[in-house]
Amino acid sequence: MPPPLSPEASDALRATEDAIRTLPYEVGVAFDSAGREVVRRHGDVDQLEFGLAELRAMRGGTLTHNHPVSVAYPEGDPRRGGISFSLEDILLAIQESLAEIRAVSPGYLHSMRPHGRRWPRRAMVRRAYAEARRAEQQEDLVATRDGTLDYATAQADFYHLVWDRVAAQAGLDYAREAR
Secondary structure, eight states: OOOOOOHHHHHHHHHHHHHHTTOSSOEEEEEOTTSOEEEEEEOOSSOOOOOHHHHHHHTTSEEEEEOGGGGGSOTTOGGGGOOOOOHHHHHHHHHTTOSEEEEEOSSEEEEEEESSSSOOOHHHHHHHHHHHHHHHHHHHHHHHHTTSSOHHHHHHHHHHHHHHHHHHHHTEEEEEEEO
C-alpha cells in the first residue's frame, strides 16, 4: 500500500477538496507523493480530460476531483450527497498507477486505493464492475418495486454499492466518508 500523505500534504488535499466540492463543473487536481500540486484541470459538468504531460505528472500520485452532477439537486434530496466513481475514473487510476483516486461532492468523499502495492488488471476490474452493476440493478429494481427503497435513494447510492462490491471482489480499498 502506498505510504500515507504527510500532515501538510493531507491538509492541502483537504483544502483543495473543500474548494471544489460544490463547483458546477469538474475540476481535477493531482498531487505527487510529496504532496505538491502537479496538475490542475477544469472540465465540463460531467467530463474531465487530461493531456499526456498531465498524465505523466500525476503518475504514482493522488488525484482528487469533484462530481458536480449532484450540485443540481436541492438540499434534502439524497442525490445531492454525491455519486461515487465512474468506471473511467478507476481505469485511469490503474493506468497511471495512482496511489489513490478521490471524488468529492457536497456530502461525500469517495476514495479508492490498491490493496497492497499494485492495482488489479483493468480487465478484471471491468468484469467485476459489469457483474456488480448487474447485481445492484437487479436488487434496486426489486426493492423499488416492493417499496422498500425509493428511487432517489437508489440513484444516490447505486455507484457506491457497485464499487463496494467491486472492491471486495478485486482486492481494492474503497471508502465513502460523509462530509
